[in-house]
Amino acid sequence: MGINIIKRTSTHNTSYKAGRQLKFIVIHYTAGTTSKPGTAANTAAYFATTDRQASADFICDDANIVQYNPDIKNRYCWAVGGSKYSGTRGGSKYGICTNVNSISIEICSSNKKGKVTATNDANWYFTDAVVNNARELTKYLMSTYNIPAANVIRHWDVTGKACPGVAGWIIDAGSESKWNEFKASLTGSSTPSDATHGKIVNEDWIWKFLSSKGVNDYVVAGIMGNLYAESGLRTNNLQNTYESVLGMNDDKYTDAVDNGTYKNFANDGAGYGLCQWTYPTRKQGLLDYAKKTGRSIADLQVQGDWLWIELSRDYPGTLERIKKATTVDGASTVFLIEFERPANMSDEVRKLRSSYGEAIYNRHHVESKPTTPATNTFKPYTVKVTADSLNVRSGPGTGYATTAKIKNGDVYTIIEESSGTGASKWGKLKSGAGWVSLDYCTKL
Numbered sequence: 001m002g003i004n005i006i007k008r009t010s011t012h013n014t015s016y017k018a019g020r021q022l023k024f025i026v027i028h029y030t031a032g033t034t035s036k037p038g039t040a041a042n043t044a045a046y047f048a049t050t051d052r053q054a055s056a057d058f059i060c061d062d063a064n065i066v067q068y069n070p071d072i073k074n075r076y077c078w079a080v081g082g083s084k085y086s087g088t089r090g091g092s093k094y095g096i097c098t099n100v101n102s103i104s105i106e107i108c109s110s111n112k113k114g115k116v117t118a119t120n121d122a123n124w125y126f127t128d129a130v131v132n133n134a135r136e137l138t139k140y141l142m143s144t145y146n147i148p149a150a151n152v153i154r155h156w157d158v159t160g161k162a163c164p165g166v167a168g169w170i171i172d173a174g175s176e177s178k179w180n181e182f183k184a185s186l187t188g189s190s191t192p193s194d195a196t197h198g199k200i201v202n203e204d205w206i207w208k209f210l211s212s213k214g215v216n217d218y219v220v221a222g223i224m225g226n227l228y229a230e231s232g233l234r235t236n237n238l239q240n241t242y243e244s245v246l247g248m249n250d251d252k253y254t255d256a257v258d259n260g261t262y263k264n265f266a267n268d269g270a271g272y273g274l275c276q277w278t279y280p281t282r283k284q285g286l287l288d289y290a291k292k293t294g295r296s297i298a299d300l301q302v303q304g305d306w307l308w309i310e311l312s313r314d315y316p317g318t319l320e321r322i323k324k325a326t327t328v329d330g331a332s333t334v335f336l337i338e339f340e341r342p343a344n345m346s347d348e349v350r351k352l353r354s355s356y357g358e359a360i361y362n363r364h365h366v367e368s369k370p371t372t373p374a375t376n377t378f379k380p381y382t383v384k385v386t387a388d389s390l391n392v393r394s395g396p397g398t399g400y401a402t403t404a405k406i407k408n409g410d411v412y413t414i415i416e417e418s419s420g421t422g423a424s425k426w427g428k429l430k431s432g433a434g435w436v437s438l439d440y441c442t443k444l
C-alpha cells in the first residue's frame with residue numbers, strides 16, 4: 001500500500017458478498033463535532049459495537065485513515081442503502097450505486113459551535129487535514145480498484161440524504177464549491193503525497209534505470225505513471241485484496257516466496273510488484289529471474305530487469321510504438337493498453353495514469369541548457385566619436401593599456417560590447433585596434 005492505513009476491522013454491521021464489483025467511492029460526513037486524532041478509530045469502534053445498522057469501509061480524521069471493513073473485495077458495509085429522500089436535488093445515482101458496488105469513506109466533521117447543529121448549516125466544516133487524508137485515501141482506492149474520478153460521489157448523490165451536510169459540499173447546503181475542489185484535486189497532476197523514503201528512492205532509481213535503456217523522457221515517465229498507479233512504485237506490493245485472502249501482508253508474502261515456504265506465487269492470481277504482475281507465466285518468469293540472479297522477488301533491479309525483458313522480448317511491437325511517443329500521455333496510453341491491460345481502461349483511468357506520469361516527468365526531466373551565449377545575438381553597429389581625443393585600450397576598462405587614440409567625427413564599427421571600469425559600456429573596434437568607451441561615441 002502506498003499510504004498508511006490503520007486497521008480497526010470488524011464484520012459487525014457488514015455483509016458477505018464474494019468478489020463484489022467495485023464501481024463507486026462514496027464520501028460521507030460523520031456529523032460528529034470533531035476530527036481530532038483518534039476520532040476515526042472511535043468511529044470504527046462504534047460501528048463494531050452498536051446495532052445502529054450502519055458502517056463504512058474507511059474513516060478519516062486529522063491524523064489517521066482507519067479501515068473498518070476487513071475484506072473490501074468480499075464484504076460490504078451498510079452505508080448508502082435505504083429509500084430515496086424527497087425534497088432534495090440529490091439522488092441521481094439512486095439504484096445505480098449500491099452498498100454492494102461501492103466503498104464508503106466517512107470524513108470526520110467539525111462544528112464551530114462544538115455541538116451538533118442543523119444539517120447543512122454554516123457551523124459544519126472539514127479541517128484541511130481531514131480533507132487531505134480523505135483525498136489521499138480516495139486516490140489510493142481509485143488506483144487500487146480502477147475507479148474513475150467520475151465515480152467518486154457523495155452519499156447525497158445516491159439517496160439525496162444531506163451527507164456530507166457541510167457548507168460547500170452539497171448544493172442543498174448552498175454551494176458545492178468545496179466538493180468541486182475536492183473532485184478536481186483527484187485528477188490533478190500531483191501524485192499522492194505518500195512520499196515515503198522508499199518510494200522516492202525507487203522513483204529515482206526507476207527513472208535512471210529506464211533512461212539507461214535509450215528511450216526518451218516521455219516514455220520513461222509514461223511507463224512510470226502506470227507503475228505508480230499499479231503499485232505506488234513499491235516492489236513488494238501485494239495486491240491488497242489478497243492480503244486478507246492469503247493472510248499475509250506485503251513483507252510476509254515476499255519473505256515466504258523468497259524462502260520457498262509459499263509455493264503458489266505464480267498461480268495464486270494476486271497482483272505483485274511494480275507492475276502488479278498477475279498472469280501465471282509472467283509471475284513465474286519474475287520468480288525464475290529472481291532465483292537465477294540470487295535476489296529477492298522484491299529487488300528493484302530484478303523487477304526493473306524483468307520489466308525490460310518482458311517489454312523487449314515479449315512485447316517488441318509495444319516497445320517500438322512506445323518509443324515513438326512525443327508526449328507522456330502518448331507513452332502512458334500505449335503502456336496501459338498494450339502492456340498493463342487492467343480490467344478498467346476507461347478514459348478516466350487513462351487520464352489519471354497520464355497525470356501521474358506528467359508529475360514524474362516534471363520532477364525528473366532536465367531541460368537542456370541553451371548552448372548559445374546571449375552575445376551571439378549581438379549585431380555590429382557603427383558609431384561616431386564625440387570626444388576630441390579618445391583612447392583605444394587593449395581591453396574593456398581604463399585599467400588596460402592605451403594602444404591608440406582616435407578623434408572626434410571618426411566612424412568605427414563596434415563588434416562586441418562589454419562592461420568594465422571607467423565607462424558605462426565598452427565597445428570593441430572591428431579593426432582589432434582595441435576597446436573604446438562608448439560614453440564618447442554616438443550610435444549611427
Ligand SMILES: [Zn+2]
Nearest residue numbers: 028029155163
Ligand atoms: Zn452518509
